[in-house]
Amino acid sequence: MRNLARPLLLCFAALVIAVFLSIGVGSVEIPLREAVDVIWNTLRGTAPSSDMARTYQTILLTLRLPRTLLMVMTGAALAGSGCAYQGLFRNPLADPYLIGAASGAGLGAIISLTLGWPASPFSYLIVPMSAFLCALLTVFLVFQLAKVRKALPATNLILAGVAVSSFATALTSFLLINASGELRRALIWLLGGSTMTGWKPVLGQLPFALIGLLGLLAFAYQLNVLQFGDEQAFQLGINVKRARTRIIIFATLSTAAAVAFTGVIGFVGLIVPHMFRRITGGDMRRLLPLSMVGGAVFLMAADIIARVLVAPQELPVGIITSLCGAPFFLFILRRSKEEDW
Amino acid sequence: MQLCVSIEKAGYDQSATISDIHFNLQEGQLLAVIGPNGSGKTTLIRAISQVLPNIKGQLHINGTDLFQTNENSRARLMAVVPQSTYVPPSFLVREVVLMGRTPYMNWTGKASREDKNFVREVMLQTDVEKFEDQQCGELSAGERQRVILARALAQNTPVLLMDEPTSHLDLRYQIEFLELSKSLSQNEGKTVLVAMHDLNLAARFGDMFLAMKNGSTDSFGSAQDVLLPEKLSKIYSLPVRVVKLQDGSSTVVIPK
Numbered sequence: 001m002r003n004l005a006r007p008l009l010l011c012f013a014a015l016v017i018a019v020f021l022s023i024g025v026g027s028v029e030i031p032l033r034e035a036v037d038v039i040w041n042t043l044r045g046t047a048p049s050s051d052m053a054r055t056y057q058t059i060l061l062t063l064r065l066p067r068t069l070l071m072v073m074t075g076a077a078l079a080g081s082g083c084a085y086q087g088l089f090r091n092p093l094a095d096p097y098l099i100g101a102a103s104g105a106g107l108g109a110i111i112s113l114t115l116g117w118p119a120s121p122f123s124y125l126i127v128p129m130s131a132f133l134c135a136l137l138t139v140f141l142v143f144q145l146a147k148v149r150k151a152l153p154a155t156n157l158i159l160a161g162v163a164v165s166s167f168a169t170a171l172t173s174f175l176l177i178n179a180s181g182e183l184r185r186a187l188i189w190l191l192g193g194s195t196m197t198g199w200k201p202v203l204g205q206l207p208f209a210l211i212g213l214l215g216l217l218a219f220a221y222q223l224n225v226l227q228f229g230d231e232q233a234f235q236l237g238i239n240v241k242r243a244r245t246r247i248i249i250f251a252t253l254s255t256a257a258a259v260a261f262t263g264v265i266g267f268v269g270l271i272v273p274h275m276f277r278r279i280t281g282g283d284m285r286r287l288l289p290l291s292m293v294g295g296a297v298f299l300m301a302a303d304i305i306a307r308v309l310v311a312p313q314e315l316p317v318g319i320i321t322s323l324c325g326a327p328f329f330l331f332i333l334r335r336s337k338e339e340d341w
Numbered sequence: 342m343q344l345c346v347s348i349e350k351a352g353y354d355q356s357a358t359i360s361d362i363h364f365n366l367q368e369g370q371l372l373a374v375i376g377p378n379g380s381g382k383t384t385l386i387r388a389i390s391q392v393l394p395n396i397k398g399q400l401h402i403n404g405t406d407l408f409q410t411n412e413n414s415r416a417r418l419m420a421v422v423p424q425s426t427y428v429p430p431s432f433l434v435r436e437v438v439l440m441g442r443t444p445y446m447n448w449t450g451k452a453s454r455e456d457k458n459f460v461r462e463v464m465l466q467t468d469v470e471k472f473e474d475q476q477c478g479e480l481s482a483g484e485r486q487r488v489i490l491a492r493a494l495a496q497n498t499p500v501l502l503m504d505e506p507t508s509h510l511d512l513r514y515q516i517e518f519l520e521l522s523k524s525l526s527q528n529e530g531k532t533v534l535v536a537m538h539d540l541n542l543a544a545r546f547g548d549m550f551l552a553m554k555n556g557s558t559d560s561f562g563s564a565q566d567v568l569l570p571e572k573l574s575k576i577y578s579l580p581v582r583v584v585k586l587q588d589g590s591s592t593v594v595i596p597k
Binding site: 090218220224227229232234235239281283 | 390392412441446450492
């Protein structure tokens with residue numbers, strides 16, 4: 001195993017910087033000093049000293065901090081699942097968005113929203129669960145469609161992904177057009193604009209993202225062996241079917257956790273693992289944790305840009321990631337002709 | 342008997358690609374599987390290594406029924422060097438060789454000191470340690486083949502299956518590769534099964550020979566039983582001569 005400590009430390013440092021930038025930037029600028037003071041005071045339980053501090057406290061605790069944490073988890077979940085899909089499908093272009101998992105999860109979430117489940121007390125369990133099941137179905141469908149005998153050609157994977165996710169998106173749009181009022185907000189949500197505020201989505205997302213990502217980390221070694229193809233993995237003593245099923249489930253759970261609470265944010269799962277693979281090589285025991293932290297940093301940077309670019313309004317963060325991601329995708333597509341996975 | 346193979350039929354679907362292949366090999370024997378293109382050499386290896394979906398028959402290694410064991414114990418009994426090997430380019434050579442220890446490691450893939458020492462020895466043996474820190478994407482086809490051999494040896498199995506392992510190698514490495522395989526069988530008592538196209542190399546390194554035709558056994562036995570001009574001429578549908586060099590060192594098969 002090559003050294004993991006140093007790059008991981010660097011990524012965490014970048015994460016801390018990004019977190020402080022993220023809670024400071026927005027329609028009201030909060031200086032770093034004040035931000036630290038507010039958090040410190042809240043932790044100690046002392047009341048804010050001035051009106052200004054009280055305003056800062058409200059903004060920080062009810063808006064910025066939960067949103068920042070949501071972005072951290074979402075970025076980690078998207079990059080982690082993207083990394084796992086790439087290894088599993090042995091394809092540098094696999095990403096939760098391109099293989100249809102994200103659109104599937106979006107459809108699942110919208111279905112449960114249409115049926116009015118969010119009104120029930122278990123909404124924070126039901127929406128992600130429904131997103132998870134739909135995403136699992138989509139991944140399975142894409143996998144079956146793209147498979148040629150035992151191989152999984154890159155172009156087939158992308159075409160099947162595009163086809164299935166268009167279908168899912170069309171269904172989603174249909175449901176949205178028939179809906180009214182509250183559901184229309186979901187349209188913005190689908191573009192990756194986090195319209196949910198407060199701590200509830202953070203707490204709702206946490207268990208799903210945590211289980212998904214920890215599961216991926218636990219099976220990182222099996223994913224290493226699977227990258228050599230089914231036959232070699234089998235000959236090295238891996239139960240291929242079981243290992244693959246586990247990894248698909250955990251990767252899709254991560255995707256669903258991200259999509260159910262922040263909408264469809266593309267390309268994070270494509271760009272981040274790809275960059276890190278150049279630096280650290282293919283061992284998933286390094287690549288997965290690094291991609292997760294890196295994904296969190298990347299998405300937060302995109303979120304900050306989304307809030308600053310047209311301030312005081314804000315863009316859905318998915319627009320920013322797609323603006324960076326699509327050219328990057330074309331770049332990889334060109335390259336991948338030369339080098340096999 | 343180290344390896345007992347008794348295949349009634351095996352194939353990719355219900356129809357049989359190979360059928361009626363029965364042989365036993367002792368400890369330390371090197372079996373050369375020969376036969377024309379499409380005679381079923383690769384399918385035989387895939388059947389013994391159980392990657393084929395449909396296999397009817399019996400396979401035993403040291404008395405263990407391969408159809409009754411789990412993946413892990415099977416990977417401790419039998420290692421495979423496939424014909425064309427795909428290796429993800431972003432892995433380091435030593436990481437790939439260490440993966441041969443997978444059947445001995447737990448599911449997190451944590452290598453013990455023993456695993457690491459074993460892998461070090463294997464890399465010296467296969468001459469891979471010179472480029473152990475290189476990424477697999479930078480290797481030549483021949484180097485990659487040796488890495489895969491090293492990984493198979495790291496599995497430390499009594500049986501080793503190889504499917505035309507020398508097809509990407511130049512003359513020198515062909516000889517080195519097969520000499521290494523030979524010494525593994527002679528000195529370490531491994532049973533080695535190699536599918537080969539080159540009859541001269543087969544004659545030089547094989548202890549036993551299995552000639553295949555149309556997915557079935559044509560003949561099985563030692564050189565005197567199999568490497569006969571009339572048999573080879575029939576199998577390859579081409580008249581050949583079998584010549585022993587004057588110094589007696591090797592047998593050469595020449596088309597007439």
